[in-house]
Amino acid sequence: MWAQIVNVVIGIWIMASPxxxxxxxxxxxxxxHIVGPLIVTFAFTAIWEATRTVGKWNIPLGLWLIIAPWILDFEDNTEIVGEMAAGIVVTALAMVKGKIEQRFGGGWSSLFSKHPEHKKALEKGK
Structure with a gap:
């Protein structure tokens, strides 16, 4: 969770830095102004355990930030260094695995399982 919160802050910085x-x-x-809000959205959504995998969508965005200065011909060293540093940190933090404490549902395969996880949880509650 801490990695996603840091990515939210970095995404806000990316939006504000220009x-x-x-x-x-x-x-x-x-x-x-395009990439920053996407990073914030994916990281904020990934704070909760049920939607943790959405944080992985920041990996391609972080990689884009690393190569964007060369593709878009940035002129200033501040732009280049800032963009690449943010990209490296966003990519690294998107790879941090959060602690999984619960299982949610089991997906479509649980519909065809003889003893799906959600029914086991219901039986334990009785």
Whole structure:
């Protein structure tokens, strides 16, 4: 959970950094205004245990942040270093596994199982 909270903060920074650091490259600012909210959304959704796997969607976004300065021709070193550093941290934190304490449902295969997890949980509660 802590890794996802840090990714939320980094995503907010990615959104705000073009205005705070006065990025001279419009492509860099546009990129940050698109990728930042996606990182925040995926990380915030992944805070809860039932939706933890959504945090893995930040891996391609982090990798994009690492290569974007070269594809979009960023002009300033501040833009390049900031983007790549954020990409490395987002990618690394998206790979952190959270603690799983409960199982939720068992998916579609539980419908065809003789003793699915959700029925076992109901029987324990009786």
């Amino acid at each position: 205005g705070i650091l006065n990025y001279p490259t419009p492509a860099a600012a546009d990129n940050n």
